[in-house]
Amino acid sequence: MILKTLGRIGFGSMQLTGSGHWGAADDPENSIRVLRDAVSAGVRHIDTADAYGPFTAEKYIRKALHPYPDDLLIATKGGLTRQGPNKWAPCGRPEYLRQCVEMSLRRLQIDRIGLYYLHRIDPAVPVADQLGVLSDMQTEGKIGHIGVSKVNAEQLRVASRLVTVAAVQNKYSIADRHSENILRHCESNDITFVPYAPLATGALTSSRALGKLAVRYGTTPAQLVLAWLLHHSHAIAAIPGSRCSAHIYENIAAIDLSLTRDDSAAIDAAVSSPTSIGWAGQE
Ligand SMILES: NC(=O)c1ccc[n+]([C@@H]2O[C@H](COP(=O)([O-])OP(=O)(O)OC[C@H]3O[C@@H](n4cnc5c(N)ncnc54)[C@H](OP(=O)(O)O)[C@@H]3O)[C@@H](O)[C@H]2O)c1
Structure with a gap:
């Protein structure tokens, strides 16, 4: 399982770019610093x-x-093209995907990408063609493991017949469990599940109920919900995103927070509390 290589808490870099995930960050030096701090922190x-x-x-x-x-x-x-801030459209034509891999190799200055995801399955292109070219590039040594992102159960079944799926990256957090069935499938099939937006894009960190619970535990809301994820499933490798080194240190430290079943239930109850969490249930 690739989870051993990934570790249980990594880092998501989407927030390091400009507004709407478009263009340069307002403070590119901060983005560079944050990446270095993340790696220095483990x-x-x-x-x-x-x-x-x-x-x-x-x-x-x-x-x-x-x-x-x-x-x-x-x-x-x-496999996701951009048209402007917050605009994304899939393109899964194999010749385009081949170019995507080649250009990522060049930009990152590496010979092989450890884990390469098809960012979206393009409904306009046969899945076998999209994953086929990634499989070819895996054989060529340019990709280590193949992952898929934002997939439903049927898409994952089809993908798993075509390639060895090492990781699935779907939206998932204590507040959004639409992908619970996918997570369970991953657990039973040695696939690492990488929940994106594990902090509900930051909304969970300002929950009053979680804040109160965190004080009791001598921890923080972010650490509680990250620890909850790790306790919830052994297949999870989380990738919280941040532009702030202090938050990154805090998030990594969640690995050391071991929860009992009762602790986990208390976190769950705090998140479900309708009086204190205005964002619950929202997309
Ligand atoms: N596959 C896909 O389609 C897809 C889609 C979305 C995201 N992703 C990946 O998943 C990663 C994570 O998702 P995400 O970045 O959207 O959302 P997230 O990790 O749920 O939340 C990020 C937000 O939480 C805040 N935050 C982080 N740690 C905190 C802490 N300890 N205390 C308080 N606030 C904290 C950050 O603000 P600060 O900067 O102030 O810390 C940021 O605004 C992305 O970076 C990206 O790599 C993948």
Whole structure:
């Protein structure tokens, strides 16, 4: 299972680009610093995509971290094109995906991508063609493991017939469990589940009920919900995103927070509390 290589808490780089995940960050030096701090603090799994910027996050990663530590795994993705801030559209034509992989290799200045996700399955292109070209590039040694992102159960079943799916990256947090069935499938099939937006894009960190509970535990809301994820499933490798080194240190420290079943239930109850969490149930 690739989870051993990824570690249980990595780092998501999507927030390191400009507004709407478009263009350069307001403070590119901060993005570089944050990446270096994450790796210095022990992160060994950095999640990115050619679409973040586009291309910006991958360039920051190379600038901040090349030459890379031997045990650092950079997971990147291809197959989502950009039309402007917060605009994304899939393109799964095999010749385009081949170019995506080649360009990520060049931007990151590596010979092989440890984990490469098909960012979205393009409904306009046969899945066998999309995963077929990634499989070819795996055989060529340019991709280590193949992952899929934002998939439903049927898409995952089809993908698993075509390639060895090492990781699934779907939206999932204590507040959004639409992918629970996918998570359970991953657990039973030695697939690592990488929940994206594990902090509900930051909303969970300002929950009053979680805040109160965190004080009792001598911890923080972010640490509670990250620890809850790790306790919830042994297949999870989380990738919280942040532009703030202090938050990254805090998030990594969640690994050391071991929960009992009762602790986990208390966190669950705090998140479900309708009086204190205005965001619950929202997309
Ligand atoms: N596959 C896909 O389609 C897909 C889609 C979305 C995201 N992703 C990946 O998943 C990663 C994580 O998702 P995400 O970044 O969207 O959301 P997230 O990790 O749920 O939340 C990030 C937000 O939480 C805040 N935050 C982080 N740690 C905190 C802490 N300890 N205390 C308080 N606030 C904290 C950050 O603000 P600060 O900067 O202030 O810390 C940021 O605004 C992305 O970076 C990306 O790599 C993948």
